[in-house]
Each structure stands twice: as structure tokens, then as C-alpha cells.
Amino acid sequence: MKPNNLESLWMPFTPNKAFKKDPRIIVSAKGMHFTSDDGRLILDGTAGLWACNASHGRSKITEAVARQLEELDYSPPFQFGHPKQFELANRLSEIFPEGMNHVFFSNSGSEAVESALKIALAYQRSRGKGSKTRLIGSEKGYHGTNFAGISVGGMVKNRMYYGSLLSGVDHIRHTHLPELNSYSRGQPEHGAELAEDLERLVQLHDASTIAAIILEPVKGSSGVYPPPKGYLERIREICTKHDILLIFDEVISGFGRLGK
Ligand SMILES: Cc1ncc(COP(=O)(O)O)c(C=O)c1O
Known part of the structure; x- marks a missing residue:
């Protein structure tokens, strides 16, 4: 009806x-x-x-x-806990890659993104690196519908109506290269060198001003683009070299949807 x-x-x-x-x-x-x-x-x-x-x-x-x-239908999350939230966090920690052993729950992907970006900024400040405030996203990236998410995101229609967005944000290039990678299966062969675009932004802004970069390992909403072979590995290297946090937004691609 x-x-x-x-x-x-x-x-x-x-x-x-x-x-x-x-x-x-x-x-x-x-x-x-x-x-x-x-x-x-x-x-x-x-x-x-x-x-x-x-x-x-x-x-x-x-x-x-x-x-x-x-x-138990609800218990306050501030200053109180209930057993199952700890149990779930522990179980998740067990299946995460080594070294990732803390969990912060949220109600949606958009909220998870906002939380991750806030945690990145607060982390830099709390370890005495308070000048690291810039956030880097990517063209064609999608990170939900809230202000920080659309600021680091790179989908034009999701950004163009909402003014100047968050300040101090920049974007690396997308990796969609149809002229080279059309009809490739899985991760495309061409485009690992596009990771150097992060190095370009480091040269432009200086690493001392950059808190974090957020990327979808496989871009989803803008068209499903697997990363070129070697691309994410190179991004990881550049982040390590310049002490930049690397945030993988796996809202679509995580938890059994891809990988082993
Ligand atoms: C990569 C990515 N980040 C964030 C979000 C936002 O998630 P939600 O719609 O639950 O707010 C999505 C949603 O599709 C997404 O694909």
C-alpha cells in the first residue's frame, strides 16, 4: 500500500x-x-x-x-558502561591488524569520519604537535554528509552548495585513469605515481602543518575505483616519512565486503 x-x-x-x-x-x-x-x-x-x-x-x-x-534497551554512554560494548570492542580488536587495538563507536559512517578527523587533530595537539592542523582528502573521495566529511571529500555536487567548508583542507588527485586502466581487472597497473601528489602537498604546506590524510582504500560512491598497484603502499611511506596520520575510511569496503 x-x-x-x-x-x-x-x-x-x-x-x-x-x-x-x-x-x-x-x-x-x-x-x-x-x-x-x-x-x-x-x-x-x-x-x-x-x-x-x-x-x-x-x-x-x-x-x-x-x-x-x-x-537493557539503553544505558548512558557517558561515565557508565555496559558489558557488551566492552566485549564487542575486544572482539573487534582481535580481528584488526596488529597495533590497531582501540575502538570508538558511532552511529553512522558520516559520524565515524567526523570522529576520526577530530581524534587526529586532538592526537597531534596532545603530543605537542599542535601546528599539525591541516587535513588532506582526495578528489572523488566520499566521506559522508557532514561538514568535515564533505570538506575532505571530493565529490563536487556534495560540496558546491555549502560555502567555504572547513578551512585548512587540501586534496590529492584522484586515480581514475580511463585512458590507461580501462577494462583492467582488480587493482589497475597504472597510477601508483599519483601518490606523489601527497609529496607535492607536503612541499606546498610543510609537514609540520599536516595532521592527517583520509582516503577510501577502494573509492566507492564516486564510481568504485580500486587503488592502482603500489599506490596505497607509497601513500603509507610518505605518511611515515612526514609523520602524517593515515586514515582509511572503509565504511563501504570494510568488514568482509572486500579482502580475505
Ligand atoms: C567511504 C564512506 N564514508 C562515509 C560514508 C557515510 O556513511 P553513512 O551514510 O552511514 O553516514 C559512506 C557511505 O556510503 C562511505 O561510503
Whole structure:
């Protein structure tokens, strides 16, 4: 059944007028299918919006959520803790690469990005490197919808309406080289040298002013661009050389969606 009135809701990343003239309404989901309001089964080829990796409506998950709501629906996160948040953080630390052993939870990818950038700035300041305040992003990068995220992001339509954004931000070039890499499978052969663009920004701003660079290891929202072979390794080297924090935004690509 279609809702009677579609007016009040502003839908994100959706041409609202066009949608509301011819709405596509999903009313339920099970396994790998959605069901539309007119009863059609639709294959969900993107696992929600990459958010339902374990498929839709798994009874194990709904039962666990219901059990938790009965036992403890909410506890304040400031100055109080509950056992399961520590348990989950410990389990995540065990599967993270060595040396990454602390977890800060957030409610969305956008909020995770803002938190990561704030942590980077606060970290530099707290170790006596308070002049390291610049944040570097990349052309075609996507880091969510909040102000810092669109500032370090490089998707023009997400930035152009919102004024001068965060100050002290710069961008390295994207690695999309269709003339060299078209039809390549997996990581493309060409483009590792584009990592030197970070070195260019270091020469321009000086490393003593740069706190962190944030990148999607595989760019997702702007078109799905795997990194050229050797590119991320070179970025890592430049960051180490200049004492710049390297933040990988794996909101789309992490946790079993890619890799082993
Ligand atoms: C790389 C990346 N960062 C951040 C975000 C923002 O996540 P959210 O939509 O949960 O705020 C996304 C969302 O697709 C993303 O792909």
C-alpha cells in the first residue's frame, strides 16, 4: 500500500519531485529480496545500501535484538558502561591488524569520519604537535554528509552548495585513469605515481602543518575505483616519512565486503 501523502518527508540523495510523482515503495524484506507495495519481489543486489551483509530478516538477528531490548534497551554512554560494548570492542580488536587495538563507536559512517578527523587533530595537539592542523582528502573521495566529511571529500555536487567548508583542507588527485586502466581487472597497473601528489602537498604546506590524510582504500560512491598497484603502499611511506596520520575510511569496503 502506498502512503497517502508523501509531502512531509525530504528524502536524502533523491530527486524528491520526480520520486513523489512515481514512488518506489518497499514494504518488506526477507533473505536477498525486497517486496514492493504492489507485491513484486525485487532482488536486493546491494545488501540494503551495503548495510545488510547478513541478508534481510534473519531470525537469529531479530531474536538477539529483541532479547537485548528486553534486557537493557539503553544505558548512558557517558561515565557508565555496559558489558557488551566492552566485549564487542575486544572482539573487534582481535580481528584488526596488529597495533590497531582501540575502538570508538558511532552511529553512522558520516559520524565515524567526523570522529576520526577530530581524534587526529586532538592526537597531534596532545603530543605537542599542535601546528599539525591541516587535513588532506582526495578528489572523488566520499566521506559522508557532514561538514568535515564533505570538506575532505571530493565529490563536487556534495560540496558546491555549502560555502567555504572547513578551512585548512587540501586534496590529492584522484586515480581514475580511463585512458590507461580501462577494462583492467582488480587493482589497475597504472597510477601508483599519483601518490606523489601527497609529496607535492607536503612541499606546498610543510609537514609540520599536516595532521592527517583520509582516503577510501577502494573509492566507492564516486564510481568504485580500486587503488592502482603500489599506490596505497607509497601513500603509507610518505605518511611515515612526514609523520602524517593515515586514515582509511572503509565504511563501504570494510568488514568482509572486500579482502580475505
Ligand atoms: C567511504 C564512506 N564514508 C562515509 C560514508 C557515510 O556513511 P553513512 O551514510 O552511514 O553516514 C559512506 C557511505 O556510503 C562511505 O561510503
